[in-house]
Amino acid sequence: MSDVKTEGKLGPPFGAVSWFADFFKLMERIKIDRVDKTLLATNNIVPSSNASSVLKGLRFFGLIDEDGNATDKMKGLGVVGTEYQSNFEKMVREAYTILFDKLKNLNQCSADDVINCFRTNYGMAPSTAEQGAQIFVFLATKAGIELPSSIVEALEVNLEKKKPAQRTTGKPRKGKDGEPTDDGSQEPLPEQVLARFTLKGTGYVDIRNKDDFEIAKAYWKVLSKKFDVTEGEAT
Numbered sequence: 001m002s003d004v005k006t007e008g009k010l011g012p013p014f015g016a017v018s019w020f021a022d023f024f025k026l027m028e029r030i031k032i033d034r035v036d037k038t039l040l041a042t043n044n045i046v047p048s049s050n051a052s053s054v055l056k057g058l059r060f061f062g063l064i065d066e067d068g069n070a071t072d073k074m075k076g077l078g079v080v081g082t083e084y085q086s087n088f089e090k091m092v093r094e095a096y097t098i099l100f101d102k103l104k105n106l107n108q109c110s111a112d113d114v115i116n117c118f119r120t121n122y123g124m125a126p127s128t129a130e131q132g133a134q135i136f137v138f139l140a141t142k143a144g145i146e147l148p149s150s151i152v153e154a155l156e157v158n159l160e161k162k163k164p165a166q167r168t169t170g171k172p173r174k175g176k177d178g179e180p181t182d183d184g185s186q187e188p189l190p191e192q193v194l195a196r197f198t199l200k201g202t203g204y205v206d207i208r209n210k211d212d213f214e215i216a217k218a219y220w221k222v223l224s225k226k227f228d229v230t231e232g233e234a235t
Contacts, residue, residue: 013057014131017157019046061095089143111154
């Protein structure tokens with residue numbers, strides 16, 4: 001979560017979309033009067049090291065105050081049906097007022113337009129702007145806000161939790177040369193993604209811009225040499 005201030009407010013959250021998706025699922029199961037790191041850890045919402053990111057995000061949405069106490073806006077999500085949908089949409093539109101103001105007709109915008117809005121109007125770094133945009137797309141979709149398919153397809157995150165591939169021998173398979181082989185379980189990257197870097201505890205970052213890719217590639221070569229990594233080099 002960024003501490004960037006925008007018009008006196010906290011900037012939009014970034015990180016894993018699943019953190020916020022799981023929190024809203026939790027709200028559907030229990031009544032929450034106060035949110036703190038203990039609540040998030042106990043319910044497996046987010047790793048303890050990233051709990052402050054979710055707390056700041058909930059403040060950005062106006063769901064909790066500075067002490068973590070639930071606001072009237074959070075209580076307004078303690079309903080079901082059309083009232084819940086209406087309150088959720090209101091929360092999203094009020095939280096992302098700047099985005100809706102700058103991108104007045106989202107139906108004519110692209111995924112790049114949304115990402116650039118997070119970079120230029122919210123002051124987010126290139127490495128986190130896409131994550132911020134992905135969280136926005138998740139929330140907008142959940143709120144029933146219409147977005148063009150091009151934005152959804154480019155920024156939607158698959159929240160379906162997949163179990164890691166199980167090996168009956170407990171050892172990686174090896175090819176004829178004795179080297180470990182790829183078991184084919186890795187999901188192929190979208191066509192527009194040039195590289196993907198997985199970050200422990202925060203999900204992954206996709207590199208789409210060619211300039212960013214060249215920078216990431218240079219850093220990767222340095223790191224791979226330092227840590228003697230021979231597989232997965234960006235090309």
